[in-house]
Amino acid sequence: MTTADELAKLAGLRERGYLTDAEFTRAKFQLLNEDVPPSRTATAPKDMRHIAHELGRSIHDRVFGGVCGGLAKQTKLPSWLWRSMFCICLLSFGVGLIPYVILWVCMPSEDVLTEETEYTHI
Structure with a gap:
């Protein structure tokens, strides 16, 4: 042909x-x-490293540490759904407490992320 x-x-x-x-x-x-x-x-799909660098605790949508608000912003799921999932896991023999605390400790706050991006773009 x-x-x-x-x-x-x-x-x-x-x-x-x-x-x-x-x-x-x-x-x-x-x-x-x-x-x-x-x-x-x-x-183009987001690079996983890029997603990890954007992940941060929310300073506006927070109940305890802002973890669910930060996850909601990154995954486009509502924060109440994340809170519900963590609560259900917490009621299931406390399984949800460990990941929540790890995320709370490891995730930087949103204001720290915005300061870092301002300095890296100069």
Whole structure:
């Protein structure tokens, strides 16, 4: 199959709605052996190291130490859900107490994280 035939097939798939314009453009660039342009709609997954550096105890959404508020901010789950999970684990023979205390001790406060990022970007 020639390049022109493959381009015609790709155009037909786009016309029938099987390919979006962005997918068509990426496939066309790959077919022509060019570098694939970065997609404007696709976002790269967060690096786990980057997530760990952003994880901090909340200074605004806190009941005891701000651990659940910080986890809520990072994971996009509501803080009441995190609190409920820790309470359920706490009622299950105290299993939730150990991870909560470890997170409370190991997680820096949000204000410390913002100060660090201000100094690293200078």
